[in-house]
Amino acid sequence: MTRDTTVGLSVHDVARMIRRDFDRRAREEGLTRARWQVLWHLARHQGVHQAALAEILDVAPISLTRQLERLEQEGLVERRPDPSDRRRRRLYLTEAA
Template sequence: MNKNFDKKFDKSLGFAIHDVARLLRWSFDRQSQEIGLTRAQWSVLAHLHCGDGIQQKTLAQLMDIKPITLARHLDRLEVEAWIERRDDPDDRRAKRVYLNPKATSVIETLSRLGQKVRKQAMTGISAEEEEQFMQTLLRIRSNLCMNDAGEHNNQCSTEDDEQ
């Protein structure tokens, strides 16, 4: 990368967070290639692991992707028997998405891999520094989840307020 560019943006919060996120994704992707899931697919599985049986529309909102994009991911995951879609008993127009048992072991594998990448990223950082860093990031997220009028921003899920 251009050294002048690096120096100019080294102190930029947005660029630093973006670059760290990019490197975390790259490291995770590189180490998870043998599993045979794309990042988008494992993201779907991870979201379902936290909220199995969620409506397809809500899942798209949580993942910040278009419903048609999610539908394509779900089609592929369903063909490979990672997930299944069922009719919503409360809304006949909606579908709910569930993990299949096959997904449990891969989620555990991906979780261990995520812990490994996190450990690599936090090398040389004390537990206290890590805790302070996380608290700072959560405070920044909370600040950004409120609009100028002090109301909850619709870009944030309701869980953001509870953390």
């Protein structure tokens, strides 16, 4: 095994351990990985439209729609009409998020 391979595998293992630890802590708060990723990206991209967020997250738009519906029902996300395109909805975190 080359040094590059060993370093690459080590980085992969560390990333996996960090993800597992974060997932465990997020579960204690009632969040899944999919839910916290949506919230995390929305915190950095307030006002993004749904299609753009689906692309950022690399998920199917229908999967994101389901997540957003749940988050909206829980009062964590708000979907507002886009003033320049009535077909689009802009996404915002609420104070509760």
